[in-house]
Amino acid sequence: MSSLDENRILADLAAAGGLPVEEIEPADALADLGIDSIRLMGLIDTWRAAGAAVDFPRLAASADVEQLVGTVLAAVPSR
Numbered sequence: 001m002s003s004l005d006e007n008r009i010l011a012d013l014a015a016a017g018g019l020p021v022e023e024i025e026p027a028d029a030l031a032d033l034g035i036d037s038i039r040l041m042g043l044i045d046t047w048r049a050a051g052a053a054v055d056f057p058r059l060a061a062s063a064d065v066e067q068l069v070g071t072v073l074a075a076v077p078s079r
Helices: 006-017 037-049 056-060 065-074
Strands: none
Touching (some): 006 037
């Protein structure tokens, strides 16, 4: 079973953006968090290692944090 859950994803986003996790809101755009394509690729590698079958085009198309979290969680087997 994967340890990947919403809290882990938010913590990973916060770390990548250099922000406290408490400052991340569901409606925040990734760019507003400082998540550019290079940082997103690093996050994808992290989430793949945790068991999510995610890819760059789908995650880069996420309009906001809420959509990204949903996409990542949907890509975890047996969820």
